[in-house]
Amino acid sequence: MDAKKVLEAALLCAAGPLPERDLRILFDGAVDTAGLRTLLQELQHDWQGRGVELVQVASGWRFQTRPEMRVFLDRLNPEKPPRYSRAVLETLAIIAYRQPVTRGDIEDIRGVTVGSQIIKQLEDRGWIEEIGYRETVGRPALLATTRQFLDDLGLQSLADLPLLGGEDERDAQDALVAALQSGQDEDRAAFTPDLFAEDGMALVTAPDAAPDPAAADAPAPAASPATPTNIPPAQGQ
Structure with a gap:
């Protein structure tokens, strides 16, 4: 054979x-x-x-x-994929690039309280999980992304996450979230690292090293769950 x-x-x-x-x-x-x-x-x-x-x-x-x-x-399956709020995308971005982090860490970075429903939504989607506890007062849970998160982005490892070039970290994060949100529109392609380049954003790749968390508060997929077929949809779905 x-x-x-x-x-x-x-x-x-x-x-x-x-x-x-x-x-x-x-x-x-x-x-x-x-x-x-x-x-x-x-x-x-x-x-x-x-x-x-x-x-x-x-x-x-x-x-x-x-x-x-x-x-x-999509014409065969016209159901709209779930849409994720800016708060959800920002939270996932922070976890992806700064993991492992606690809920308090995320709140310090975002400057606002992170609701339990945001964490639950990401856990239910299979994108994040608790991997342990920080040995400090209250032993807060440490959050990290999962293999499912990488699979849904079409990536082999966290080192493959795209980095956004730019001097202002907040502006970079805003641009990333805007791109991810637009990627949820039905007339836009699914999330790929090239999505940022298509939107006029400079990508900095780091093939031999993990991304520098200080470079950006990073991407989160705007993907729909995989459809029940033998051949999964293009990455991000």
Whole structure:
């Protein structure tokens, strides 16, 4: 059996991303890690120029529709994705770039009280979770983003988060939130790091290091939950 066809079938039928350790199980030890990655790269190349692409995200590999297909696929599923308030987006941005943080840390940065419903909304969406407690008075919970957050952004790690260049941190955050909010409109593409460049914002990438929290108060996805199909929507959905 053609190993590449086996990979293709497994990935197309999977309900979510498949890690490489699971993909190796398909071949019962006959394909090593290096060989598996070569096959995945070949499969990526085979699907270039098609409506669906093979990508690697935090949880593994998956097929997803390309962002430019969204406007057409939305006609099959006209339900509007959930919209997130500015407060929710700012809170998620702070957690993403300054994690782990406590609720008090977020309130200090935003300058306003963070309502319990904001934290719950992000937890229910699967974007943040409690990872421990700070050893101080009251032992407040420490919040961090999840693998689901990275998967929904189409990222492999936090180091892939885009940074926004600019001298004024508050202006940068305002611009980011505005871009994310507009990204929720039905006539706009799903969130991708390129969204910021399309809006005339300068992106600074840091491929070999995690983002500097001081650079910006960062992006949050304006995504809808994945639709129940074998091939997930383009990232951000």
